Amino acid sequence: MHKAVLLDKLSEFLMVEQCGWQLYRVVQSRAQDAELRERYAEFGAETDRHRTILIELITQLGGDPDYISPTARVAQAKSEALLQSVLVCGPLSDKEMEANDLENVLLAETKDHADWHLLSELTEQLPKGKTRTALENAVSQVEPQEDEHLEWAASKLAALGLAALTTEAPPDPLRLERSVITPGVKVKQVHPAPVSLRSLLDAAKVPASEPAPASRTSAM
Amino acid sequence: MASPAVESVTLEPWKEPGIPLEDQYRSWKQRVKAPYDKHEVDAYTRTRVILMNGVENGAWNFSHHFSRSTDNFEIRSLLARTRMVEQQQQTTINWLNPADQSVLETTIAYEQVAIDLTAYFARNEPDPFVREAFNFGLLEDFDHLYRYSELLDYLEGKDPDTILQGRTEIFPGRPTSEHHNDPEVRLLRHYEKNRALPLSKLHTLTLLCGEQQTYNFYKEHGPEYGNRQARELYAEIGEVEEEHVTFYESLLDPTETLLQRQVQHQLMEVYNYQHCYAHETDERIRLIWDEFLHMELEHLQLWGQMLLKYEGIEPEALFGDTLTVEFRFQENQGYVRKVLEQQMDLRQWNSEWQDKADVSSEWPSHRYRDLVNADGVPSEEIVDLQAMRQDPPERPGDDLLARAREAALKIRERG
Ligand SMILES: [Fe+2]
Ligand SMILES: [Fe+2]
Ligand SMILES: [Fe+2]
Ligand SMILES: [Fe+2]
Numbered sequence: 001m002h003k004a005v006l007l008d009k010l011s012e013f014l015m016v017e018q019c020g021w022q023l024y025r026v027v028q029s030r031a032q033d034a035e036l037r038e039r040y041a042e043f044g045a046e047t048d049r050h051r052t053i054l055i056e057l058i059t060q061l062g063g064d065p066d067y068i069s070p071t072a073r074v075a076q077a078k079s080e081a082l083l084q085s086v087l088v089c090g091p092l093s094d095k096e097m098e099a100n101d102l103e104n105v106l107l108a109e110t111k112d113h114a115d116w117h118l119l120s121e122l123t124e125q126l127p128k129g130k131t132r133t134a135l136e137n138a139v140s141q142v143e144p145q146e147d148e149h150l151e152w153a154a155s156k157l158a159a160l161g162l163a164a165l166t167t168e169a170p171p172d173p174l175r176l177e178r179s180v181i182t183p184g185v186k187v188k189q190v191h192p193a194p195v196s197l198r199s200l201l202d203a204a205k206v207p208a209s210e211p212a213p214a215s216r217t218s219a220m
Numbered sequence: 221m222a223s224p225a226v227e228s229v230t231l232e233p234w235k236e237p238g239i240p241l242e243d244q245y246r247s248w249k250q251r252v253k254a255p256y257d258k259h260e261v262d263a264y265t266r267t268r269v270i271l272m273n274g275v276e277n278g279a280w281n282f283s284h285h286f287s288r289s290t291d292n293f294e295i296r297s298l299l300a301r302t303r304m305v306e307q308q309q310q311t312t313i314n315w316l317n318p319a320d321q322s323v324l325e326t327t328i329a330y331e332q333v334a335i336d337l338t339a340y341f342a343r344n345e346p347d348p349f350v351r352e353a354f355n356f357g358l359l360e361d362f363d364h365l366y367r368y369s370e371l372l373d374y375l376e377g378k379d380p381d382t383i384l385q386g387r388t389e390i391f392p393g394r395p396t397s398e399h400h401n402d403p404e405v406r407l408l409r410h411y412e413k414n415r416a417l418p419l420s421k422l423h424t425l426t427l428l429c430g431e432q433q434t435y436n437f438y439k440e441h442g443p444e445y446g447n448r449q450a451r452e453l454y455a456e457i458g459e460v461e462e463e464h465v466t467f468y469e470s471l472l473d474p475t476e477t478l479l480q481r482q483v484q485h486q487l488m489e490v491y492n493y494q495h496c497y498a499h500e501t502d503e504r505i506r507l508i509w510d511e512f513l514h515m516e517l518e519h520l521q522l523w524g525q526m527l528l529k530y531e532g533i534e535p536e537a538l539f540g541d542t543l544t545v546e547f548r549f550q551e552n553q554g555y556v557r558k559v560l561e562q563q564m565d566l567r568q569w570n571s572e573w574q575d576k577a578d579v580s581s582e583w584p585s586h587r588y589r590d591l592v593n594a595d596g597v598p599s600e601e602i603v604d605l606q607a608m609r610q611d612p613p614e615r616p617g618d619d620l621l622a623r624a625r626e627a628a629l630k631i632r633e634r635g
């Protein structure tokens with residue numbers, strides 16, 4: 001095993017913990033469900049601790065925790081894209097936002113879980129020595145918590161989804177219209193004196209305002 | 221007012237052969253061409269020059285924004301190469317403006333672009349909400365033209381109609397003093413990228429580039445006048461153009477990716493060069509539009525391939541197999557009057573429009589307006605300055621301006 005390869009991976013895993021911690025901070029601040037808030041606080045603190053453990057591990061192995069590998073950059077971009085998703089589109093109801101945040105936690109924890117699983121498999125294959133001991137030490141502290149993070153996120157998301165589908169009141173029918181121009185929006189509802197098609201003098205031919213079909217890419 | 225017959229052209233933009241990218245760079249001498257003669261040029265040739273300068277600056281600007289946001293070398297390289305061409309095209313086009321055309325004369329033409337572009341787009345806009353957004357902006361640029369016309373007469377003693385050539389009317393619209401809004405008020409609901417017709421996207425992006433260029437022009441050239449009245453009027457209308465950029469850009473779907481926007485910019489360039497080429501009366505300039513149209517077809521196809529490669533979408537799925545171009549610069553006086561009659565007193569709030577009599581006292585723009593208009597409104601002061609002038613109305617065009625001024629004073633009185 002080349003140490004540089006391991007250190008590149010560890011840099012990526014550290015970034016995953018770093019971004020996971022940021023994710024927990026954001027979603028905790030807007031969660032309304034008490035269990036969500038409590039768990040986010042707890043798992044966020046554990047994730048913060050995982051970050052410290054990885055920093056210590058990288059240092060023990062002679063690496064630089066400030067080094068950021070190419071795959072760490074990808075991991076960061078991906079994790080930030082999870083949070084960006086609700087910045088580029090909306091609006092979501094509070095419940096939808098809460099479920100979407102939890103779904104992001106599930107996606108992040110899936111990756112996080114896979115990282116620690118890989119480290120644990122690697123540890124088993126390593127010859128006895130300083131590297132193996134250092135890895136063993138880290139894995140034994142973190143891996144059980146990662147199991148819990150992932151399992152909880154998956155089962156809680158399923159429970160929230162089921163509850164939403166079976167008990168939730170229908171959403172405000174106008175909520176999409178408030179930010180998006182929907183095909184059904186009647187301009188008269190938002191405008192006291194719209195220019196009627198008839199007054200569009202003849203030289204310019206208006207392509208009748210037929211609703212556009214949704215664009216879907218075709219198979220090649 | 222005779223309207224020329226509609227001639228629309230339908231292209232297959234993803235297939236039509238263009239000029240290979242490696243053959244698109246031009247020497248200094250090829251790039252800089254002789255300017256048009258401001259006394260001879262057709263008003264709509266001048267508006268095409270102004271519009272296409274804005275379109276190229278828009279494409280250039282967006283390409284830089286995209287480049288700053290990607291680490292993919294293939295994309296950055298194609299951005300750099302196509303952007304170099306956009307920038308050369310921009311030089312050729314903007315350098316067609318002659319040195320003896322004053323900033324104010326050019327300004328009159330900028331507002332003529334805004335009016336006849338927005339009016340035609342509104343008349344052709346398939347989406348009724350987007351159409352009303354255009355109508356709303358139209359009445360504001362229409363008023364800017366009147367205020368600048370007063371300034372041109374006041375400062376340079378020139379008849380604005382020598383620029384407009386009777387194609388666009390000089391008359392007060394919704395008064396400029398009322399274009400000043402709490403910035404949030406300008407935000408509209410946006411189109412849905414999967415459902416909006418390509419034509420709505422092309423209209424919106426074209427207007428957006430036009431408004432952005434107008435903003436840049438006023439902010440860049442306003443301080444070139446020593447006269448305080450002129451400096452203040454450019455500051456005031458310059459800020460309204462900022463509001464127009466905010467207004468039109470809020471129509472874009474924010475989930476459009478950078479690559480999708482890049483394709484959209486190239487398609488929008490093709491669209492606009494096509495109508496320039498089709499309707500240009502100056503044979504020399506028509507050849508420029510023809511050449512640039514074929515450069516853009518190549519840009520469009522190269523970017524369409526990138527979209528397929530990196531996002532798995534055929535560009536035709538987003539923008540259609542064919543592109544029908546119907547736009548032309550032409551008179552819209554009857555239409556503008558009609559909109560003015562119906563919509564002069566509208567105000568905007570919460571992505572809706574209301575009659576000003578119905579606007580609540582909570583409307584945030586009340587406060588903003590009181591603040592900016594607190595110690596005088598340049599766009600009103602120029603009317604008073606002109607009204608107080610003693611000289612006999614004997615220059616050509618003075619009667620038209622006097623008629624407009626009378627209306628402006630009446631509108632103010634009515635409040
Ligand atoms: Fe975790
Ligand atoms: Fe271009
Ligand atoms: Fe304007
Ligand atoms: Fe404008």
Ligand SMILES: [Fe+2]
Nearest residue numbers: 486489516519
């Ligand atoms: Fe281009």
